[in-house]
Amino acid sequence: MAEAEKFLIVNAGSSSLKFTLYEMPEAKVIVNGYVEKIGKDDSFYTLKFGEEKQEKRKAISNHSQAVATMLDELLENNFIGDITDIKGVGHRVLHGGEIYSTSVLIDDEVLENIKSLTKLGPLHHPGEIAGIESLQALLPGVPQVAVFDTAFHQTMPKENYMYAVPYSWYEENGVRKYGFHGTSHKYITEQMQKYLGKDDVNLIICHIGSGASVSCIKDGLCYNTTMGLTPLDGLIMGTRSGNIDSSIIEYICKERNMSVEEVTSALNKQSGLLGIANKNDFRDVEQLANEGDEKAQLAIDMLKDSIVKYIAQYYFQLHGKVDAIVFTAGIGENAMSLRAGIINEIKDVMSISLDEEANDTIAGFKEQNSGEISTSDSKIRVMVMPTNEEYMILKDTYEISEQLKQNQTAPQLKKIS
Ligand code: ADP
Numbered sequence: 001m002a003e004a005e006k007f008l009i010v011n012a013g014s015s016s017l018k019f020t021l022y023e024m025p026e027a028k029v030i031v032n033g034y035v036e037k038i039g040k041d042d043s044f045y046t047l048k049f050g051e052e053k054q055e056k057r058k059a060i061s062n063h064s065q066a067v068a069t070m071l072d073e074l075l076e077n078n079f080i081g082d083i084t085d086i087k088g089v090g091h092r093v094l095h096g097g098e099i100y101s102t103s104v105l106i107d108d109e110v111l112e113n114i115k116s117l118t119k120l121g122p123l124h125h126p127g128e129i130a131g132i133e134s135l136q137a138l139l140p141g142v143p144q145v146a147v148f149d150t151a152f153h154q155t156m157p158k159e160n161y162m163y164a165v166p167y168s169w170y171e172e173n174g175v176r177k178y179g180f181h182g183t184s185h186k187y188i189t190e191q192m193q194k195y196l197g198k199d200d201v202n203l204i205i206c207h208i209g210s211g212a213s214v215s216c217i218k219d220g221l222c223y224n225t226t227m228g229l230t231p232l233d234g235l236i237m238g239t240r241s242g243n244i245d246s247s248i249i250e251y252i253c254k255e256r257n258m259s260v261e262e263v264t265s266a267l268n269k270q271s272g273l274l275g276i277a278n279k280n281d282f283r284d285v286e287q288l289a290n291e292g293d294e295k296a297q298l299a300i301d302m303l304k305d306s307i308v309k310y311i312a313q314y315y316f317q318l319h320g321k322v323d324a325i326v327f328t329a330g331i332g333e334n335a336m337s338l339r340a341g342i343i344n345e346i347k348d349v350m351s352i353s354l355d356e357e358a359n360d361t362i363a364g365f366k367e368q369n370s371g372e373i374s375t376s377d378s379k380i381r382v383m384v385m386p387t388n389e390e391y392m393i394l395k396d397t398y399e400i401s402e403q404l405k406q407n408q409t410a411p412q413l414k415k416i417s
Contacts, residue, residue, distance in 0.1 A: 006030070006085045007401070009393050010067075010135070011092040012127040015039055017066040020390060021079055024087075024398050027391065031079050035066040038127070047073060063130035071138060089135050089144045090397030092183075092389075093128050095121040096148030097174060101155070103147040103396035105404065106132060110146060120174060120229070143404050145397040152186040153179030155221040160317075163228075177233070179225035181207045183392040185215040188326050188385055193220060195383075202323050204314045206307055207387065208338075209329030210238035210280070214307065216314035224317055226310050232268055235306045236299075238280040241271035242306055273299045282331045282338075304338060308345045315350060322350075324381040333364040333386055339373065343382060351379035 005025070011018040017035040022028060035045040043060040046053060060066050074080045091106070095117045104110055111132060118125040132144060153161075161177040162170065169175040188205050203217040212235040216224040226234025228243075236242040249263050258266075274280040277288060277299035288296035315322060327339055336359050343354045352374050359373040362384045374382040 005087050006080055007088045007090065007394060007397055008086050008135075009090045009092075009390055009397065010131050011390075011393075012063055012066075012124070012131040014123040014127055017063060017070070017127070017131060019070055020394075021074060021086075022394055024394075027394060031074070031077070033070055033073065035060060035069065038063060038066050045069065045073075047077075049077075049079070063127045064134040067131055067134035067138065083139055086139055086142055088397050088401035089139065089142060090393040091128060091132055091135075091144060091146050092393055093146045093148050094124040094150070094180070095178065096146075096150045096154075097178070098154070098176075100146070100148050100151050102151055103145055103393075103400065105400050106136075106144040106146050114146065120178070143397075143401045145393075145400045147183060147393040147396050149180045149182050150178040152182030152189075153177075153215070153222045153225050156224055160224040175229060177225070177228040179213070179215070179222065180227045180231045181211065181213045181215075181389075182222075183389040184328065184387040185213075185217070185222065185225070187388055187392045188328055189217050189220060191385060192324060192326060192383070196323055202318050202321050204311050204318075204322055204325045206311070206325065206327050206332050206342075207329045208235070208307065208327065208332035208335075211240070212237045212307075212329070212331070214310040214314065216317055218318060224314060235310065236303045237272045238282075239269050239272050239274045241267045241275065273303065276302065282335060286335070286337070300338065300341075304341045304345070307342055311342070311346055312349075315346075320350075322380045324383050325352075326383045326385050328385050328387040330364075333369065333384055336360055336363060339382075339384070343374075352382060353378055354382070 005023065007022045007024050009020045009022065015038045017038065019033045021030040023030055031047055031049040033045060033047050037043040038060050039062060044055060044057045046055045058069060060069060071083065080086060093114055097117045097120060099113050114125065115129060135144060163175060163177070165175060184207050185205050189201065189203060192201050192203055193199055200219040201217060202219070205215045205217060207213050211231055213225055213227045214235065215222055228234065232240050233243050249260065252258060252263050253260060272280065273282065273285050277285045277296040279285050279288060285296045285299055289300055311325060327333065331338065340354060340359055343352060347353060355373055355375045358371060362368050362371050362373060364386060370385045372381055372383055
């Protein structure tokens with residue numbers, strides 16, 4: 001009897017571990033799991049399969065224990081008959097630095113490189129490395145693939161990724177713009193290439209979720225993006241400030257007697273929509289604004305303006321030759337009034353008119369979750385399209401594992417100089 005080909009996708013956060021087991025090649029989801037509060041007394045995990053959802057409390061002190069618990073559950077519930085059913089593991093890795101422009105098979109050298117990049121992803125990399133090492137130990141010989149959040153952005157030209165700081169900070173400390181949400185921007189680019197029937201697409205992709213970034217895609221490749229050395233830069237987000245005058249940090253350290261770490265933490269966790277409106281979930285902010293709360297309305301206006309600012313910048317960087325502006329992620333896919341507000345700001349310059357009926361019909365929570373929201377006589381299409389970062393991780397993992405099976409050699413690692 002043919003063995004079931006199962007693939008495991010793992011996304012380790014600083015204190016969490018999400019996983020999904022798929023059956024390939026159908027990409028059928030067998031089970032989703034989410035381990036939370038790793039290292040805390042009240043750690044717990046949830047499993048979702050079919051219509052069922054289970055929540056279990058268990059002391060899980062580190063990511064290795066989280067991985068062991070995950071494999072135990074997969075076996076006990078017969079999601080896998082044996083651990084050898086798992087034919088490949090895909091890991092979401094935050095930072096590939098300048099080393100990786102594509103997903104790669106994890107060997108000793110790759111793991112060392114991921115370790116050396118911990119300084120650029122100090123919150124995420126320790127958990128991700130523990131996840132990789134535990135699964136390597138528990139599933140010897142099973143291909144493990146790293147899919148980097150930064151990889152897709154490695155095609156940016158130097159004038160777009162350099163900061164005007166002492167050059168030695170770049171050469172010796174790696175200070176430059178890397179960009180994040182790369183798997184999402186890549187997924188949308190590939191979907192748009194199919195939709196438009198050509199490879200050399202020029203796009204402005206607005207990934208607006210709790211974390212948010214806009215990317216400029218020129219001839220199908222990333223040309224610019226809003227996140228920087230870290231995901232703090234660019235747009236206003238749920239709890240992140242986006243770009244600010246960097247002098248604010250020293251000023252607030254002195255004024256409020258705070259450390260650099262405390263101010264950086266506040267810029268990441270207490271700012272953005274939360275900082276202005278006291279709520280980080282866009283639905284709550286919208287509700288408050290509808291009830292007349294001025295700060296909530298201000299937060300929405302600031303978010304809208306920060307998105308318009310980057311659309312305008314990228315419109316000029318593409319010399320006006322834009323095939324489509326695409327909205328994706330939680331807010332982009334669902335917040336119709338924000339989309340309408342953004343289009344209202346750009347419509348005259350970019351010769352776009354909003355198809356109000358389509359805009360009100362297309363949303364993640366409605367029957368139709370993707371399509372054009374601009375009228376057919378618009379010079380630039382405006383689209384709504386759901387993103388699927390996990391599918392990209394699965395696709396790369398499956399492709400690299402298949403390639404390995406056929407060649408029995410490691411696929412060529414693509415590296416930037
Ligand atoms: P992340 O993956 O970064 O956690 P998501 O892409 O899931 O974020 O987006 C979460 C955001 O999407 C939240 O701010 C949430 O309020 C917003 N969102 C989800 N559904 C809706 C909706 N129906 N209308 C407006 N905003 C929504």
